[in-house]
Amino acid sequence: MVLDLTMSMAILALLGALATIAGCLEDLESDVGSQSNPNSQVQLAPQMGFLHRIFNKAISGEPISNGMSDVTGGTVTSVLLSAKFYPLTAIVIGAFVAAILYGIYATTSYAGRVASQTRFKQPLYMDIMRYTTPSIIGHNFIVNFCLVAIAYIQYAVLGYPFSIPFLALIWGISVGAIGSSVGDVHYGGEREFQNREFGCGLNTALSGRIVRKAESGLRNSIDNVWFCAKFGGPATGIGLGLTVFFSSWRTTIWGYTWEAMGVGVIILVIMIILNRLTEISVKNAYGPYKEDKEEKEAGSVAH
């Protein structure tokens, strides 16, 4: 389908918006279950004698698990589309089936991992299971919906020569990779080790000694997602949204030409300069890595 410039810009804006929502929700979903990087500390905690009430969702890394749910959503959607369903209905049902499958995997990983930590006396809390799993399913449903919708738009409107499951899989892997690299950073040191000085790095001796008490009562995974929704999630959303926008914007305006390539290079250079400036200003603000002694003092004061 050939579109005029206004229409293609509108499609581009829609793709960017969907990607932003998907990126944000994907990171929050991984934080609900402590997936990816933060998972290793949650897994390690009982071993160090730190029993906890945090969900342990170990469905592999984020790219693979999100690839799984999105390729499922894409497959079910394309199956329903060929059965003459309305596109929106098909996408919603596809995303829902995928989210349920994802939720099932989440329950088995929490139950399985806790049951494999018997010798550390880690109990399996069924209330955590009961109210965290629906939250995981809900977050994952929105991610699937947005990404399968992007895949559908690319397939049906923009005329990409790939099938919907293929595009959905690629988007799932991308959102997982970006969520893992951008968002996890916020959950790790800032939340699991918030009783240590900010930016102190993780000493090996501190491994597994995660914060288990919340502002009131015991901390659980919903508290973590509340915290991550302030910065980590939106940052991931902007990350994926900008990736989609900048990579498609230039080809929308200039087409598949050398000008578009040149603009891409310029965008990259600007990004590199911005990254460097941010790094320098952060180093100036927080200074170099502190000594272990100060680190311990800071830890004991906050605890």
Next chain:
Amino acid sequence: MSEIKERSPDQLMVFGIIGGLLGIYLTYLLPLAGERIGGKIEIVLNTIAPVAGALGAICAVIWGADAVRRVAKYGLGTGVPSIGQIALGMGIIAAMFGLAIIKTQPLAGPVVAVITASIIGFIIGWFAQNVIKMKIPVMIRCMTEIAAAGAIIIIGYSAAVAGNYDFVNNLIPRVFDNGVILFIFWVGAVAMLHPFNACLGPDEKQKRMLYLAGSTGASTMAIVGLAAIITIGASGAITMILGIVLWIIFYKKFWDEVYNDAASVVGTGLIPKTEA
């Protein structure tokens, strides 16, 4: 660990290969048998034939999960998902090669695919062991096993969607063109890697992991059945319903094992006191 009775690797390998290949071949042989008999039995046999492919794939998932468990026990914490992905990566190459190269002898296809997968797996395992020097004694055997299991998973689920494993007439239009193969590739890999990954820990038990492997394989079968409803009709519905039933059985068994094994299962409560 030794006092706990475990299924031996050989037992599971035989179960995976025989069960897997039997399921795959039944998708081809049942309609042939039906043609001989004719009448209503032919229709019944034609309808249930593709279901056998998915059942065979579940056997391979269980076998593959155990092979992943054996190799990943050597401290491959984050490497578990990678092992699952490489398994199906080797499997899909071998499966396509095996099925595509032998068109005149349809009976030989799956066997050639499994042998090809084993060779690829052996080479990769040999490299990991002798070139990268990972020093994992079971590496070569396990890589060979998971590659073969991966090939059976791919062919089994594909046959369940396409009707049988005829590469040109069935697999290409019904599995490759519409992208269902990607679902089989990706979710088949997760089904194989997830059981051990989800049960990772010092008190991991084989029985619980095998039930979980059955559950992940069956849930994949249910969605494969949904896709098959469009491509081959009634057989797909049977695959889906049988997949859901099997999933419920295995999931229940898995939870029974969790209740047995976990230190305590509580509705809610405070964190028990420890030394820390």
